Amino acid sequence: DCDIDLNIIPKADGTEITEFLVKTRIDNSMVVIKRERMSIENYQKLIVVLKVLAELDTGKSRSQMTGYITGRLIYGTRSPKIEMRVNLIPTGKKKVASMSIRFQSQHENNFTTENIGFFTSDEKLLNEHIFYATDGLVIICGKVNCGKNTTLIALINKLKLLHPDKKIILLEDPIEQVLPDVLQIQVDSSDKEAGYSHFLRAALRHNPDILGVGETRDAESANLVLEAASVGHTTFTTFHTTDSTKAIERMVSLTKDTSKLSDSLRCVISQKLVKKICTKCVREIDSKIPNIVNLDSYIAKTGWKGEVQFSRATGKMADGRECPYCNGTGLYGRIGIFEILTFSEKTKDLILKNSPAYQIRKQAIKEGLRSLFLNGLVRVLMGEVTLGELIKQTGYPNAQKEGVSFEYDSDSVNNELN
Ligand SMILES: [Zn+2]
Known part of the structure; x- marks a missing residue:
């Protein structure tokens, strides 16, 4: 399948x-x-x-x-x-x-924002910032093979449903799957005459409402993407950076235009793919969970109301045979975890002033940005992913990065020292 x-x-x-x-x-x-x-x-x-x-x-x-x-x-x-x-x-x-x-x-084009791993709260954010936009830039970032293109296609599918009359052009290298009612253009990034910037110019002459650009790598296409986003085309592109705020830094270094960028940027989605726990074999309480300092604080930060339990699958069927679905590994299939960065007057102002990524992140967290790790932790608590697999993909959490402050603790330590 x-x-x-x-x-x-x-x-x-x-x-x-x-x-x-x-x-x-x-x-x-x-x-x-x-x-x-x-x-x-x-x-x-x-x-x-x-x-x-x-x-x-x-x-x-x-x-x-x-x-x-x-x-x-x-x-x-x-x-x-x-x-x-x-x-x-x-x-x-x-x-x-x-x-x-x-x-x-063929025709297996069933990627939706729901089935690739967005939460309902994510959908709300996307609804507010992307789905009804008439211009602006959306960046999807992550490593190679982390499902960026799948996310791009899921978003395009959603937009097609919401606005069947809008003209959509998608530039890809290569075209991953055929999408009905989308003008898809095959780009060859290795050929200067047939690369992204060449087809971007051509695509803009067709005046699309929505423009998808498979990948932005060089200054020329970055400038064209930004230009398109600022003159009335809702523009989506993917970036090969691991962090949402780093993607902004990269866009600034490619375009040198913080004014246009702060005006146009609607949303940066950063993502990872994590392996899911096999649902066909016997489950057990995960006895080998990684030791995470202040794990309770991270769980509290997610707002999780249910029972706190970490599970894994044994890779065995009830009768002791090896599970045929996961070949005894206890893992089957993958799901995306996302961090959705949207912008306020304050964060836009930081971009305009070319502030470093960590400052934008700090402000965004104050305004409610939920990190990749915290969103992944919800999948862990839901019993879909092991904590070990999450750490393998996102690395160990960091109190500042996830927006869990331990200032109180350090204060009390200082008091003791005094
Ligand atoms: Zn299994």
Whole structure:
């Protein structure tokens, strides 16, 4: 039911024989599923066949290429319609292509703001700051493979539902899935003539109400994105920074325009993906929870009213067999955790004055920003995620960063010293 990535990496060792590995990504961990030997000649034939099917230029082998093959996958009695995204990258001295193939079931476009992991309180914020905006900039930030693009698509899906008459243009490299009623443009960031800034200019001539830009990396596209956001296009982009306030710093360093940025910025969403506890096998109280200083204060800060309990899954079925869903790991699937930074007159003023990220963060926390860790902690208390997995993804919490102040404690320590 989910997307499968196959990575075929040839090991051209100068001989006529090449060894190739078929790897797949399961919940973001790479697993080798096949190790084969094949002559380079046969391997090259395989590449040509794939290129023809994906309608790629068979004469080109020195640059990376992406194409699509659609068809039906037949297994057992089922034959779902699928789309294969084929990406070829030349590797090694001999420029033998390394392949990455993503299988995705077609029309499986079911990302919603609810099912990717936003809380109802997050939805309220998004509703207030994004869903009815007629201009302005929304940045989604996080590491590679943290689901930024999924969030972008979920937000676009929501906007499409709310405003079916609005014109939406989405620039992507590559197009991850086909969205009905959205003008999707395939960008090739490795090619200057076909990169983001090139298509951004073209897209603006089409006067979209909503503009999605797959990624902003350089000053030229950052300036175009900011310009678009300030002249009446609600503009979404993703950024490769781990922290929401750092994304602002980065945008300032790329555009040097704090005035336009403080005017246009509506929201910065920072996110991580965490593995979920398997729901099919036996659960138990988590006996190996990491030692977190002042954990009680963090729990209090989330406003959690229920019972405080940490769970994990055993990876075993009730009869003692290994759980077939999670292969005995106790983990199955992933969910996004988010931090949604919105802006007040005060935080906008800090951006205008080019204040450091920590100052913007401090003010935002005063105004109610809930950190990634605290939002993840709610998932832990709900029994969806283990505390260990949360710490693995977000790192140990920090009293200042999460907005839990221990000033009272340090005062009393000082008094004792006096
Ligand atoms: Zn399980």
